[in-house]
Amino acid sequence: MPDHCPVCGQSYEPEPGFYYGAMYISFGFAVATFAVCGVLLYYLAGDPALWVYVTTVAAVTLLTAPLVYRYSRALMLYLFGGVHYDPRWQHGRAATPLSARG
Template sequence: MAKSLGLAIATAKCPCCREGNLFPVSPFSYRKLSATQKHCEVCGSNLIPEPGFYDGAMYISYAFSVALVITSLVSVTVLVEDPKLWMYMATVVVLNIILLPAMLRYSKTLYQYAAGKLKYRGD
């Protein structure tokens, strides 16, 4: 059964077969944060087409970080009557630490789907 594009991205699967994992560990794991599979274990596609390919994912990761900062600052402002500076800082730091693996890996996943030359082959 073929997975939809959205489900394949959400589960960090290979763009060609949408079955093999892009990462050796879960996208939410703190282990091997920068590790990416070299080849898909299902279809054998090359997931790292050139040295430094995933460097472009930094732009997506930066957008995730900016969105997280803006969301957390607005949330603290709305939820706390008289917020102090340390509340803003603590919220941003804690959320960045908690969401670091997901933001890093999903930025790579989105970059692979957007800029990678791999296209879905279907069944």
């Protein structure tokens, strides 16, 4: 992973250990995954055996792990890193990089 965004220059790690908090966000995503899979299996599959729950939740968790980690880091940056979305970057009209703004 690069140290800075190649487009806007935003530092991906504002301070050492910044992303330890992202573990809690990814834990929330994991709990939501377990709950959604459990409820869907209960109602759509008619309360199958325990091994079906475990296998399905494990498979969904493994398949969505890259997205969960990426989005938990992004949410950590947006919520606690002082990063703000600037739609002008999409069109190349912003004058200064986001990391230079206060």
